[in-house]
Structure formats: C-alpha cells, structure tokens
Amino acid sequence: MTIKNSSFSTFAERRFRLSGKALIEKGHPYFVPTDALEDASATWDAGYLSMSHYDYLGLMHHPDTTAAAKAAIDRHGTGVGASRLVGGERCAHRALEDDLADFVGTTGALSIISGYLTNVTLIGHVVGSKDLVVVDELAHNSIMMGTKAGKFTVRTYAHGDLDDLDRILTQDREKFGRVLIATEGLFSMDGDITGPVTV
Incomplete structure (x- = not known):
C-alpha cells in the first residue's frame, strides 16, 4: 500500500473515516472519558456497565477497597519508589502473597503488577x-x-x-x-x- 500523504495523523484519520466513522455520530471511539460516563450514569435507570475494563468483581469502588487504599497512601505514600529487587518490598507485598498461596493451596505465590x-x-x-x-x-x-x-x-x-x-x-x-x-x-x-x- 502506498501512503500519498506523509502525515501519519492524516492517514489514520482517513482510514478511520473509511472504516465507518459515519456510524459514530459524535466522534471517534478511542479515549472515551469514562469518568464522565460514570458521572452521567447516576441519572440513567439502567446504570452504566463497562465491558472493556478489568473490574470483574466490582471492587474498584467498594468502600473496603477504597478505605484500604487511602490508609495505605497515608502510611506509605503514593508508591514504593523502586522495584522490589532494587528497593526491597513492603510487608504488605509478602502478606498478600502468603494469603494468595494459602487461598490457592500452594507453598508460595508471586504477585506481579499486571x-x-x-x-x-x-x-x-x-x-x-x-x-x-x-x-x-x-x-x-x-x-x-x-x-x-x-x-x-x-x-x-x-x-x-x-x-x-x-x-x-x-x-x-x-x-x-x-x-x-x-x-x-x-x-x-x-x-x-x-x-x-x-x-
């Protein structure tokens, strides 16, 4: 395929239009502001359900989850500062892995960021x-x-x-x-x- 226009954004926009932009009345489907959708959904009878996110158990906004996150920030700050290999680990890392191992029924577990x-x-x-x-x-x-x-x-x-x-x-x-x-x-x-x- 030959790209006549050297601008990648122009090429991408053209491909986007050709692939069905007419079906989307209010712009492209990428980078949708989901927090705005969540806010607006408070007025929707059916609520708001995202089929694109990983909060399968609905714990992201659960009061216990958010309270624990707030307490952890107050105690440890907003991050660990380095990898476990370089900077060491938090006691909570090992406690989580021990709990996971007990739950699964194995001798050990390793938690990774994603x-x-x-x-x-x-x-x-x-x-x-x-x-x-x-x-x-x-x-x-x-x-x-x-x-x-x-x-x-x-x-x-x-x-x-x-x-x-x-x-x-x-x-x-x-x-x-x-x-x-x-x-x-x-x-x-x-x-x-x-x-x-x-x-």
Missing part, C-alpha cells in the same frame, strides 16, 4: 532451550509476546481444539524436556472457555 507483564516475563523463566511451549492460536497478545521472549520451541494449536493439542503433544512431547501449555481459561476477546485438558 497480567500482561506476568505472561510476557514469566514464560521465559519457566521454560528453557530444551523445552516446548504449546499455545492456543488465539491466546492473548501477552501470551504470544511471552512466547517470543525466550529460547525455546513454540507450537500453536487450532483455537480450542484439544484434538489438535493432543496431536502436537503425541508427535512432539518426547523430543523436549518440559512442556508448557499456554491458553486462557476465559478468552477475553471471544468469550470462549477452554475445555478440560488431560495430559
């Missing part, structure tokens, strides 16, 4: 050059980026197709040390739920 960073960073720490990662072809971008961050073999299987997964494992399992199967429990973009896997 799910995206978890997948990008941990896959390469779990498997190495003699290992195999088998990933669902529609797995989240963070998983896909994590599979590119290390020196290991990666295979993809057809989305949600456990027979295809089984075929890959039957064909390749013995060639590798450890095998990591990377998928999602609930695919956030499609709403699919991963079926049970027996290996």
Whole structure:
C-alpha cells in the first residue's frame, strides 16, 4: 500500500473515516472519558456497565477497597519508589502473597503488577532451550509476546481444539524436556472457555 500523504495523523484519520466513522455520530471511539460516563450514569435507570475494563468483581469502588487504599497512601505514600529487587518490598507485598498461596493451596505465590507483564516475563523463566511451549492460536497478545521472549520451541494449536493439542503433544512431547501449555481459561476477546485438558 502506498501512503500519498506523509502525515501519519492524516492517514489514520482517513482510514478511520473509511472504516465507518459515519456510524459514530459524535466522534471517534478511542479515549472515551469514562469518568464522565460514570458521572452521567447516576441519572440513567439502567446504570452504566463497562465491558472493556478489568473490574470483574466490582471492587474498584467498594468502600473496603477504597478505605484500604487511602490508609495505605497515608502510611506509605503514593508508591514504593523502586522495584522490589532494587528497593526491597513492603510487608504488605509478602502478606498478600502468603494469603494468595494459602487461598490457592500452594507453598508460595508471586504477585506481579499486571497480567500482561506476568505472561510476557514469566514464560521465559519457566521454560528453557530444551523445552516446548504449546499455545492456543488465539491466546492473548501477552501470551504470544511471552512466547517470543525466550529460547525455546513454540507450537500453536487450532483455537480450542484439544484434538489438535493432543496431536502436537503425541508427535512432539518426547523430543523436549518440559512442556508448557499456554491458553486462557476465559478468552477475553471471544468469550470462549477452554475445555478440560488431560495430559
């Protein structure tokens, strides 16, 4: 494709118009001010429900959550100042991980600032050059980026197709040390739920 105009913003605006701007009467759908929507929703009978955010349990505005956050700011300030590796950890970090480990029923847990960073960073720490990662072809971008961050073999299987997964494992399992199967429990973009896997 040839871009006749050197201005990226002009090109992006043109592509946006061609892709259906006429369907959106009041501007583009990006960077919508959600706090304004939340404020306006107080007058709406049906309220306001965002299907794009991660507050699945509705705890972001729960009184206990906001009170704990305010108390933590009063005690510790607005941040930790450095990574745990460089600056040390807060007692609350270890207490959270101990509680998570007890809840899950394991000997330990590690909390990371976001799910995206978890997948990008941990896959390469779990498997190495003699290992195999088998990933669902529609797995989240963070998983896909994590599979590119290390020196290991990666295979993809057809989305949600456990027979295809089984075929890959039957064909390749013995060639590798450890095998990591990377998928999602609930695919956030499609709403699919991963079926049970027996290996």
